[in-house]
Amino acid sequence: MHVPDGFINAPVSVAAGVAAAGAVAVSLRGARRELGGSAVALAGAERTAPLAGLVAAFIFAVQMLNFPVFAVGASGHLLGGALAAILVGPFTGVLCIAVVLLMQGLLFADGGLTALGVNITVMGVVTVVVAYALFRGLVKVLPRGRRSITVASFVAAVVSVPAAAGAFTLIYAIGGTTDVPVGKVLTAMVGVHVLIGIGEAVITMLTVGAVVAVRPDLVHGARGLSTPLKLRIGGELVDAEPAAAPAPVAARSPRKLWLTGLVTALVLAGFVSFYASASPDGLEKVAADQGIDKNTEEHAAAGSPLADYGVKDVSDPRISGGLAGVIGVGATVVVGSGIFWVVRRRRTTDAGPTRVPESV
Known part of the structure; x- marks a missing residue:
């Protein structure tokens, strides 16, 4: 759903840019809490920070894997807002998607720079807000447990995609550069992206489920969802009194999960992406069918050596695409990790040192 230059006029593009900048600024402040944490949430939050850059890189890799939507002759790819929000938190999730979109626009000429x-706004803010609000609402009413987290992840992800399609249609209605009835655009966009949302939901559910299965302590959306121990007293189930807190020990390192995730992202982008569907994605299909792509402008980074996810002067398409994917994953994880490290460090500096009780 990467909107190219020329779909939306300049005033509305500028306004969307201001809104996006505001959302990123708010997210930077919120991410300081999610990554640096308060004294209460410090243990989980500190371990989230190293994973945020990886989440951005993983989303970049999976977005290269367009899957076919045979019913409409199009393809779809992960948007990633729901996945990022559930894994690392909604504020950090917005930043993850912003980093991915920035890398795609600057390096690969994917998604217009003026857009x-x-x-x-569409792929980051809307998907994160809709998905995380729905996810939190569901986990409050579903039975506590890992299965509820995966079910809520599926529902939140599947709804977030047509919500993003509706947001794009609203922006098009205000600042579209072609004269196509908004009703036709809305029907086509939502119809295609409901189907794409199913693929998004499957990917999100499987990824969240896999991480929850091995390291639930690292999943932002799983914090505080553990089921309290029950005791049967006088024929009734009552909550057991919590055990005394053990002396602090070194937190389990997320290094193994980080390395596994990075290798997975590199394999997906460097090898599996060659087999991705070549059909136009949902927005491209609707734009071509409805005629809203008449004023598309050439991308400002069209001359990039990595434009269109290929390495310039490398003739073999498999090698060219694979190298581009690996470079993209590497660039995204470096830039993302750097940003999140700075955000977390600033939070730690602002909050001052946290006193850790001595173990006895």
């Missing part, structure tokens, strides 16, 4: 604000 960057539109793309961050």
Whole structure:
């Protein structure tokens, strides 16, 4: 759903850019809490920070894997807002998607640079807000447990995609550069992206489920969802009194999960992406069918050596695409990790040192 230059006029693109910048600014403040944490949530939050850059890189890799939507002759790819929000938190999730979109726009000429604000708003802010609000609502009413987290992840992800399609249609209705009835655009966009949302939901559910199965302590959306121990007293179930807190020990390192995730992202982007569907994605299909792509402008980074996810002067398409994917994953994890490290460090500096009780 990467909006190219020329779909939306300049005033609305600027306004969307201002809105996106505001959302990123708010997210930077919120991410300080999610990554640096208060004294209460410090243990989980500190271990989230190293994973945020990886989440951005993983989303970049999976977005290269367009899957076919045979019913409409199009393809779809992960948007990633729901996945990022559930794994590392909604504020950090917005930043993850913003980093991915920035890398795609600057390095790979994917998604217009003048439309960057539109793309961050639609693919980042809307998907994260809708998905995380729905996810939190569901986990409050579903039975506590890992299965509820995966079910809530599926529902939140499947709804977030047509919500993003509706947001794009609203922006098009205000600032579209072609004269196509908004009702036709809305029907086509939502119809295609409901189907794409199913693929998004499956990917999100499987990924969240896999991480929860091995390291539930690292999943932002799983914090505080453990089921309290029950005791049967006088024929009634009552909550057991919590055990005394053990002396602090070194937190389990997320290094193994980080390395596994990075290798997975590299394999997906460097090898599996060659087999991705070549059909136009949902927005491209609707734009071509409805005629809203008549004023598409050439991308400002069209001359990039990595434009269109290929390495310039490398003739073999498999090698060219694979190298581009590996470079993209590497660049995203470096830039993302750097940003999140700075955010977390600033939070730690602002909050001052946290006193850790001595073990006895």
